[in-house]
Amino acid sequence: MTDQLVPRIQLNDGLSIPQLGFGVFKVDPGETERIVSDALEIGYRHLDTARIYGNEEGVGRAIAASGIPRQELYITTKLWNDDQGDAATVQAAFDASLERLGLDYVDLYLIHWPTPARDRYVETWRAFEQLRDSARTRSIGVSNFLAHHLERLIGETGVVPAVDQIELHPYHQQPETAAFAEQQGIAIEAWGPLGQGKYPLFEIPEVTAAATAHGVTPAQVVIRWHLQRGHIVFPKSNRRERMAENFDVFGFELTNDEVAAITGLEREGRVSAHPDEVD
Numbered sequence: 197m198t199d200q201l202v203p204r205i206q207l208n209d210g211l212s213i214p215q216l217g218f219g220v221f222k223v224d225p226g227e228t229e230r231i232v233s234d235a236l237e238i239g240y241r242h243l244d245t246a247r248i249y250g251n252e253e254g255v256g257r258a259i260a261a262s263g264i265p266r267q268e269l270y271i272t273t274k275l276w277n278d279d280q281g282d283a284a285t286v287q288a289a290f291d292a293s294l295e296r297l298g299l300d301y302v303d304l305y306l307i308h309w310p311t312p313a314r315d316r317y318v319e320t321w322r323a324f325e326q327l328r329d330s331a332r333t334r335s336i337g338v339s340n341f342l343a344h345h346l347e348r349l350i351g352e353t354g355v356v357p358a359v360d361q362i363e364l365h366p367y368h369q370q371p372e373t374a375a376f377a378e379q380q381g382i383a384i385e386a387w388g389p390l391g392q393g394k395y396p397l398f399e400i401p402e403v404t405a406a407a408t409a410h411g412v413t414p415a416q417v418v419i420r421w422h423l424q425r426g427h428i429v430f431p432k433s434n435r436r437e438r439m440a441e442n443f444d445v446f447g448f449e450l451t452n453d454e455v456a457a458i459t460g461l462e463r464e465g466r467v468s469a470h471p472d473e474v475d
């Protein structure tokens with residue numbers, strides 16, 4: 197298995213992103229280097245981390261140890277809520293993330309949550325534009341923004357995020373936000389693509405029937421559903437065999453009916469707090 201098989205999604209800023217990557221939320225900082233090294237060995241080239249995960253250093257050590265040329269990797273990190281603010285505040289948080297990662301640029305930098313109670317995301321976004329202009333982040337985007345946050349951000353700055361990284365899995369598909377994003381040319385990154393293991397996604401007949409039909413696992417069916425719906429995904433696993441399983445999703449294709457049946461599972465079953473309430 198190599199990264200050559202992973203399609204790239206075109207972004208609205210002219211750049212592109214590998215559609216399948218590896219996420220490190222809740223990966224223990226002490227184990228991150230080993231786990232990310234495993235992921236890179238398997239073939240993953242797109243890594244998704246964040247300041248708040250506390251494991252940027254481990255991601256950076258794995259990158260350095262891999263010897264993989266920097267231009268073959270796609271690295272995302274995120275600005276945490278208490279670092280939102282003016283240009284100097286955002287710049288300092290960004291510099292600290294780059295230093296922990298041991299990199300001189302990232303491919304994508306995201307505002308992690310809108311945190312409307314702070315009311316600083318528009319100001320923060322203007323600072324993100326400056327970071328992108330400095331080329332130390334190639335693309336800029338947001339995370340957990342609902343349609344009304346996106347509308348305000350775009351209305352007040354005229355700058356459309358390249359991506360919106362939102363909770364999205366068969367039980368929580370956020371159709372309103374996804375439709376608004378599509379209309380604006382914003383790519384959707386689906387976090388919690390497997391529902392974080394909090395729902396019995398792998399036991400639902402719509403998923404198990406497709407798994408049996410294609411001779412694959414239910415997790416592979418769910419990841420394949422995301423890919424065929426056009427989402428960018430980065431499932432997390434601490435286990436090497438599951439990392440390999442989650443990456444091995446290019447040898448089969450779901451039928452339109454199978455995709456539609458899984459899409460029909462929507463039930464507003466979120467795993468996180470509502471983005472208007474997270475501070």
Ligand code: NDP
Nearest residue numbers: 219220221244339387388389390391392415431432433434
């Ligand atoms: P996922 O939906 O990727 O689920 C991860 C869980 O599924 C873990 O418990 C893992 O267990 C299990 N799992 C993984 N692969 C398999 C498999 N093949 N079969 C059975 N179980 C499996 O949840 P995440 O929250 O980690 O989402 C993915 C990434 O999205 C994060 O790592 C992070 O990068 C990003 N994210 C972003 C957020 C945001 O606010 N922007 C919020 C949350 C996540 P095990 O490790 O034991 O294999």
